[in-house]
Each structure stands twice: as structure tokens, then as C-alpha cells.
Amino acid sequence: MRVMVLVKATEDSERGDPPRVADMAAMGRFNDALRAAxxxxxxxxxxxxxxxxxxxxDGADRTVIDGPFAATSELVAGYWLWEVKDMDEAVAWAKRCPNxxxxxxxxxxRPFYDMTDFE
Incomplete structure (x- = not known):
């Protein structure tokens, strides 16, 4: 099962605050574990x-809207694409993730559609 794991934005991420070195190192170790698995x-x-x-x-019309966008909690700050056996495994990995x-x-x-969903 393929899933997209979305990191929701916060006021910190929307300000563009750089991540702390220790946080980046912890996330790097988590990503290494995901890769190894x-x-x-x-x-x-x-x-x-x-x-x-x-x-x-809107029909044939297209309107370009410049950021920043409101509702920070509805925005995405980052993502992973994972291949897991089921949603339980995805949740288990997400719970291991550093904040x-x-x-x-x-x-x-969020799981991706797959062809069996349309049979």
C-alpha cells in the first residue's frame, strides 16, 4: 500500500524558520530507518x-493566487511517500517520527488509490 505522509505546516514553518541542527539529525536518522526498512x-x-x-x-477561466495562504494548519510543509503493508504499519512508523x-x-x-479500488 502506498501512502503519502503529509507534515502539516505551523506558524514556525510558514515563517521559514530554519530547523534546528539536532532536529535535522533526528529526522535524518528516522529517514535512514525508513530507507533501511x-x-x-x-x-x-x-x-x-x-x-x-x-x-x-472555474470552467475555462484560470486565476493565479499568490501566497502566502491563510489557514496555516491546512497547509503542507513537507511529505514522504511510503510503501507499507497497511495503514497500521504507516501509523506505527508515523508514531516513531521525531516531532x-x-x-x-x-x-x-493518506493512501493512494490503486487499480483494485476501481474494479
Missing amino acids: GILQAADGLKPSSFGKRVAF PMPGPSEIEI
């Missing part, structure tokens, strides 16, 4: 939404 397919952090753009669709932010934070796990 054959779970990690991809991972990366995202710049704050002030660097981003949105394209809004990705200096303060309270959330990780969201």
Missing part, C-alpha cells in the same frame, strides 16, 4: 506558502 520512496520539505502560487479553476516542528504539529497519512 524499504519503506521510504521519496521525501522532501516545502518552502513556506509565501513562495507558492495557486491556480484556481517535525519545534512545537505542536500533525502528520496526516
Whole structure:
């Protein structure tokens, strides 16, 4: 089962505060463990939404919206792509993750569709 693991943004990540060296080292060790277990397919952090753009669709019309975007808790600050046997395994790995932010934070796990979902 492929899942996308989303690190939700916080005020710290939206300010662009750099991560602490100790936090980066802990996350590096976690990513190494994911790699060693054959779970990690991809991972990366995202710049704050002030660097981003949105394209809004309405029929044939397209509108470009410049960041930053409101509702920080609904934004994504980073992600992993994991291959796990089931959602329970994904949750178990997420619970092992060091806190990705200096303060309270959330990780969201979303499964990808696969062809069996359409049979």
C-alpha cells in the first residue's frame, strides 16, 4: 500500500524558520530507518506558502493566487511517500517520527488509490 505522509505546516514553518541542527539529525536518522526498512520512496520539505502560487479553476477561466495562504494548519510543509503493508504499519512508523516542528504539529497519512479500488 502506498501512502503519502503529509507534515502539516505551523506558524514556525510558514515563517521559514530554519530547523534546528539536532532536529535535522533526528529526522535524518528516522529517514535512514525508513530507507533501511524499504519503506521510504521519496521525501522532501516545502518552502513556506509565501513562495507558492495557486491556480484556481472555474470552467475555462484560470486565476493565479499568490501566497502566502491563510489557514496555516491546512497547509503542507513537507511529505514522504511510503510503501507499507497497511495503514497500521504507516501509523506505527508515523508514531516513531521525531516531532517535525519545534512545537505542536500533525502528520496526516493518506493512501493512494490503486487499480483494485476501481474494479
